[in-house]
Amino acid sequence: xxxxxxxxxxxxxxxxxxxxxxxxxxxxxxxxxxxxxxxxxxxxxxxxxxxxxxxxxxxxxxxxxxxxxxxxxxxxxxxxxxxxxxxxxxxxxxxxxxxxxxxxxxxxxxxxxxxxxxxxxxxxxxxxxxxxxxxxxxxxxxxxxxxxxxxxxxxxxxxxxxxxxxxxxxxxxxxxxxxxxxxxxxxxxxxxxxxxxxxxxxxxxxxxxxxxxxxxxxxxxxxxxxxxxxxxxxxxxxxxxxxxxxxxxxxxxxxxxxxxxxxxxxxxxxxxxxxxxxxx
DNA sequence: CCTATTTGACCGGG
DNA sequence: CCCGGTCAAATAGG
Numbered sequence: 577x578x579x580x581x582x583x584x585x586x587x588x589x590x591x592x593x594x595x596x597x598x599x600x601x602x603x604x605x606x607x608x609x610x611x612x613x614x615x616x617x618x619x620x621x622x623x624x625x626x627x628x629x630x631x632x633x634x635x636x637x638x639x640x641x642x643x644x645x646x647x648x649x650x651x652x653x654x655x656x657x658x659x660x661x662x663x664x665x666x667x668x669x670x671x672x673x674x675x676x677x678x679x680x681x682x683x684x685x686x687x688x689x690x691x692x693x694x695x696x697x698x699x700x701x702x703x704x705x706x707x708x709x710x711x712x713x714x715x716x717x718x719x720x721x722x723x724x725x726x727x728x729x730x731x732x733x734x735x736x737x738x739x740x741x742x743x744x745x746x747x748x749x750x751x752x753x754x755x756x757x758x759x760x761x762x763x764x765x766x767x768x769x770x771x772x773x774x775x776x777x778x779x780x781x782x783x784x785x786x787x788x789x790x791x792x793x794x795x796x797x798x799x800x801x802x803x804x805x806x807x808x809x810x811x812x813x814x815x816x817x818x819x820x821x822x823x824x825x826x827x828x829x830x831x832x833x834x835x836x837x838x839x840x841x842x843x844x845x846x847x848x849x850x851x852x853x854x855x856x
Numbered sequence: 857c858c859t860a861t862t863t864g865a866c867c868g869g870g
Numbered sequence: 871c872c873c874g875g876t877c878a879a880a881t882a883g884g
Contacts, residue, residue, distance in 0.1 A: 668866060668877070696861060700874060711875070715860095726875090 589635055596628035626744030629679050630722050633743065681741045688727045688737050692745065706731045716747035723747075 603621045610617035694712035702709050707729040714723040724742040729735075 669868095671867075671877075674868065674875070695859090697878095698874095698876060699861095699863075700876095703873065709874080713876095 585635065589632060592628055592632050592635070596625060596632065599624050599628060622744065623746060626723075626746040629744050630746060633679070633722075679743065683739045683741070684730070684736050685739055686734075686736045688739060692723070692725075694725055702728070714745060714747060716745075719747045721745055721747035 599621060603618065603625070606617055606621065693715040695715045695717075696710060696712050698711035699708050700711070705728065709726055709728040712725040712727065714721040722743045723745045726740040726742070728738045730738055
């Protein structure tokens with residue numbers, strides 16, 4: 577297996593960013609509601625974006641020499657001596673990489689419900705915040721889907737929630753069909769939020785949000801996720817421009833920079849998340 | 857049995 | 871070392 581060098585890595589990242597940005601432009605060019613064999617064109621674009629984003633975030637977090645199969649130290653079943661008590665907590669050092677904060681979409685909504693199925697994996701008290709922050713990951717993580725979601729209730733008494741989406745869904749069957757909560761109180765009970773009537777000392781809640789798109793949507797949940805409303809921006813469908821973008825994207829994938837693959841890495845070494853180009 | 861949630865421990869960036 | 875993000879054992883519930 578080939579090792580990654582820092583120069584190679586930058587080339588890879590550059591190519592991926594070009595592909596991702598072209599895909600975003602293409603998404604804005606796509607007319608709404610293009611179906612082919614029941615597949616919505618924008619859904620495909622979203623999946624492509626997801627693959628770009630996930631690959632970029634994975635690649636960005638890798639250091640030199642980490643391209644080959646990543647084996648975390650904690651996952652090595654080092655031989656446990658018999659005198660090593662089983663209750664000893666595991667050494668989890670190096671177990672997880674923190675994800676870059678890029679590609680986050682922030683929304684202010686009045687329900688944490690959206691069309692995706694999420695599984696809660698954590699909750700934290702945040703310093704100087706009245707309400708805890710809840711952490712969710714996609715239910716289909718086992719399929720390799722890296723989408724995450726963070727939820728925190730606003731402190732302005734508006735009963736709204738600050739939701740941050742991180743990463744994109746790459747899973748199949750991403751749309752869930754049922755509503756989990758019928759009303760806000762059940763939802764708040766579920767989230768285990770503190771009683772908003774109690775006075776907690778909370779300094780000026782500054783809202784400096786960087787590196788993210790902010791969307792205020794007070795109406796319904798149907799645009800609570802960037803993946804479903806991104807094509808709102810679609811205005812023109814300039815076919816020539818569209819074709820050029822496709823060529824740009826596919827070209828990036830099929831004939832990558834010579835330097836990338838000259839060291840014995842072949843395209844066969846890559847396994848794409850989905851066969852997104854089959855229908856195109 | 858299985859899957860989902862809870863919750864304190866753990867990790868790592870700043 | 872602090873704080874926020876994640877892990878994973880214990881627990882809940884179908």
